[in-house]
Amino acid sequence: MAEVSALAGRRSEVHISCMTGSAKLATVAACAGDPARASMLQLLMDGRAFTAGELSSAAGVAAQTASGHLFRMVDAGLLTVANQGRHRYYRLSSPLVAQMLEGMMVVAAANVVMTGPGNEAMRKARSCYDHLAGRLGVGIAQRLVDAGHVTLTDQGGEVTSSGTMFFRRIGIDAETTPSHRAFCRPCLDWSERRYHLAGVLGDRIMHFCFDEGWIRQKPKSRVVDITPLGTRKFREVFGLRLDI
Amino acid sequence: MAEVSALAGRRSEVHISCMTGSAKLATVAACAGDPARASMLQLLMDGRAFTAGELSSAAGVAAQTASGHLFRMVDAGLLTVANQGRHRYYRLSSPLVAQMLEGMMVVAAANVVMTGPGNEAMRKARSCYDHLAGRLGVGIAQRLVDAGHVTLTDQGGEVTSSGTMFFRRIGIDAETTPSHRAFCRPCLDWSERRYHLAGVLGDRIMHFCFDEGWIRQKPKSRVVDITPLGTRKFREVFGLRLDI
DNA sequence: GCGACGTTTCGGAAATGGCCGAAGTGTCGG
DNA sequence: CCGACACTTCGGCCATTTCCGAAACGTCGC
Numbered sequence: 323m324a325e326v327s328a329l330a331g332r333r334s335e336v337h338i339s340c341m342t343g344s345a346k347l348a349t350v351a352a353c354a355g356d357p358a359r360a361s362m363l364q365l366l367m368d369g370r371a372f373t374a375g376e377l378s379s380a381a382g383v384a385a386q387t388a389s390g391h392l393f394r395m396v397d398a399g400l401l402t403v404a405n406q407g408r409h410r411y412y413r414l415s416s417p418l419v420a421q422m423l424e425g426m427m428v429v430a431a432a433n434v435v436m437t438g439p440g441n442e443a444m445r446k447a448r449s450c451y452d453h454l455a456g457r458l459g460v461g462i463a464q465r466l467v468d469a470g471h472v473t474l475t476d477q478g479g480e481v482t483s484s485g486t487m488f489f490r491r492i493g494i495d496a497e498t499t500p501s502h503r504a505f506c507r508p509c510l511d512w513s514e515r516r517y518h519l520a521g522v523l524g525d526r527i528m529h530f531c532f533d534e535g536w537i538r539q540k541p542k543s544r545v546v547d548i549t550p551l552g553t554r555k556f557r558e559v560f561g562l563r564l565d566i
Numbered sequence: 567m568a569e570v571s572a573l574a575g576r577r578s579e580v581h582i583s584c585m586t587g588s589a590k591l592a593t594v595a596a597c598a599g600d601p602a603r604a605s606m607l608q609l610l611m612d613g614r615a616f617t618a619g620e621l622s623s624a625a626g627v628a629a630q631t632a633s634g635h636l637f638r639m640v641d642a643g644l645l646t647v648a649n650q651g652r653h654r655y656y657r658l659s660s661p662l663v664a665q666m667l668e669g670m671m672v673v674a675a676a677n678v679v680m681t682g683p684g685n686e687a688m689r690k691a692r693s694c695y696d697h698l699a700g701r702l703g704v705g706i707a708q709r710l711v712d713a714g715h716v717t718l719t720d721q722g723g724e725v726t727s728s729g730t731m732f733f734r735r736i737g738i739d740a741e742t743t744p745s746h747r748a749f750c751r752p753c754l755d756w757s758e759r760r761y762h763l764a765g766v767l768g769d770r771i772m773h774f775c776f777d778e779g780w781i782r783q784k785p786k787s788r789v790v791d792i793t794p795l796g797t798r799k800f801r802e803v804f805g806l807r808l809d810i
Numbered sequence: 811g812c813g814a815c816g817t818t819t820c821g822g823a824a825a826t827g828g829c830c831g832a833a834g835t836g837t838c839g840g
Numbered sequence: 841c842c843g844a845c846a847c848t849t850c851g852g853c854c855a856t857t858t859c860c861g862a863a864a865c866g867t868c869g870c
Contacts, residue, residue: 342685343608343671343674343675343685343688344601344604344605344608345601345604346674346675347598347604347607347608347667347670347671347674348598348599348600348601348603348604349674350670350673350674351595351596351597351598351599351604351670352595352596352599352600353595353599354591354592354595354596354599355592355595355596355597355598355599356592356596356857356858357588357589357592358858358859359592360588360589360591360592360595361588363591364587364588364591373816373817374816374817374818375815375816375817378817383858383859383860384859384860384861385816385817385818386817386818386819386820386859386860386861386862387858387859387860388817389817389818389819390818390819390857390858390859391858393818399673399676400673407816407866407867407868408815408816408817408866408867408868409816409817409867410816410817410818416673416676418669418672418673418676419673421669422666422669422670422672422673423591425662425665425666425669425670426591426594426595426666426669426670427587427591428662428666429594429643429644429660429662429663429666430587430590430591430593430594430643431587431590432643432660432662441586441587444587475722475748478719478722478723479722480722504719600827600828602828602829617846617847618846618847618848619846619847622847627828627829627830628829628830628831629846629847629848630829630830630831630832630847630848630849630850631828631829631830632847633847633848633849634827634828634829634848634849635828637848651837651838651846652836652837652838652845652846652847653837653846653847654846654847654848811870812869812870813868813869813870814867814868814869814870815866815867815868815869816865816866816867816868817864817865817866817867818863818864818865818866819862819863819864819865820861820862820863820864821860821861821862821863822859822860822861823858823859823860823861824857824858824859824860825856825857825858825859826855826856826857826858827854827855827856827857828853828854828855828856829852829853829854829855830851830852830853831850831851831852831853832849832850832851833848833849833850833851834847834848834849834850835846835847835848835849836845836846836847836848837844837845837846837847838843838844838845838846839842839843839844839845840841840842840843840844
């Protein structure tokens with residue numbers, strides 16, 4: 323990590339650690355405050371790593387421009403980079419960054435009606451770092467709550483005993499809980515403005531849906547496509563109708 | 567876009583609602599991405615309203631510069647403004663904005679050691695929108711957890727039955743719960759990197775401490791001073807030693 | 811080794827945005 | 841009605857930043 327910033331001539335002299343509180347806040351915020359960088363961050367929000375080239379085309383800028391942006395975000399601590407052959411893979415440096423971005427998107431979407439044809443697929447279903455969001459994510463969460471399998475308030479979430487059985491029956495592990503991470507966390511959905519399911523359980527549900535072939539990741543995007551099988555299964559298993 | 571900002575007063579014609587997702591994210595983020603605006607936002611984070619003049623001096627810029635910044639933040643939906651005589655009071659437009667800022671500060675403080683003489687008072691005790699943060703806030707939360715009065719994980723918080731009795735005894739209402747808001751919410755403290763107590767209960771605890779004269783708001787700042795009475799009471803009531 | 815490719819650095823043009831002096835609007839107090 | 845005050849708008853200066861062409865670097869496939 324240290325040698326990453328050391329190798330370049332583009333060293334930032336003023337180390338972020340000797341800044342005042344508001345200056346550090348501004349440095350971090352300014353990273354997301356540019357349209358090109360914001361586009362990159364949105365793509366990275368699903369937690370996967372992307373190459374500099376993929377990010378440059380996602381942002382709609384030339385490769386050399388993107389390179390500068392990426393350096394800046396690494397320098398600010400938002401991104402980490404891994405060299406792999408002639409590619410460099412960038413990813414968010416921690417889930418905290420994804421949560422921060424989610425918080426910003428909630429505010430960004432708060433005052434306006436989300437209309438925009440380009441966003442329709444995104445609003446329908448997308449991945450959010452390690453769990454599902456959009457109407458699909460909110461819908462699953464809602465059905466689980468309705469069925470009494472989980473409780474989900476803005477104070478936190480919990481799996482009920484009926485939920486434990488339910489998840490065991492369909493093949494999702496809702497019992498082994500790594501202690502260092504929230505297991506069942508509500509997460510405010512910026513497009514639906516209701517809670518969806520995050521934490522370890524949200525992670526496992528999403529991966530289960532991928533493994534079963536119910537959803538498929540759209541290339542170079544956070545959008546997930548719901549397969550015909552998925553459409554049927556979400557109705558059968560969760561009682562969720564997605565055609566509304 | 568160029569002529570948009572040029573003509574026609576200071577009204578922004580291009581309404582934020584017709585922006586694409588990442589542009590809106592960038593607009594919101596850019597508000598916090600300037601040192602002057604970041605300073606203002608930090609001051610506003612305790613939820614109180616401040617006049618344009620107070621905010622301009624907090625940011626260290628001239629009144630006319632601040633005016634522009636404030637317009638921009640109102641336009642982006644981060645702030646609301648209320649006219650009162652010849653003053654204009656600005657405040658965060660919603661608790662969601664405070665949460666967003668808190669998330670950004672967590673990331674900003676994540677990679678670095680918080681050292682800086684100016685921040686010592688802030689790290690000791692401050693208000694965070696409607697509850698206490700800093701060593702005081704974290705300490706109170708820790709003592710309440712240790713005593714078994716509340717549980718506090720990253721999934722959420724809860725008041726135990728012993729906690730209900732405890733709060734009743736010292737004079738804090740921990741029973742009537744407005745349904746629309748989290749009652750006992752954990753909130754990651756950026757300076758201590760541990761949880762403190764937010765939500766309705768955090769709100770009531772802070773106001774109780776103010777009313778009892780245990781703490782006092784430092785003028786034009788989020789810093790709170792702990793009075794001699796408070797020092798004694800925090801030890802007697804919570805078993806909290808603040809001189810460490 | 812060679813060329814193709816992904817990525818970065820350099821350099822300079824252009825746009826953006828912050829900042830303040832000066833002037834304008836609106837409110838309060840006498 | 842007047843001046844004092846809080847705040848905003850206007851206009852221009854200046855620093856920062858974004859952007860891309862050109863070129864360099866490192867890796868991969870042949």
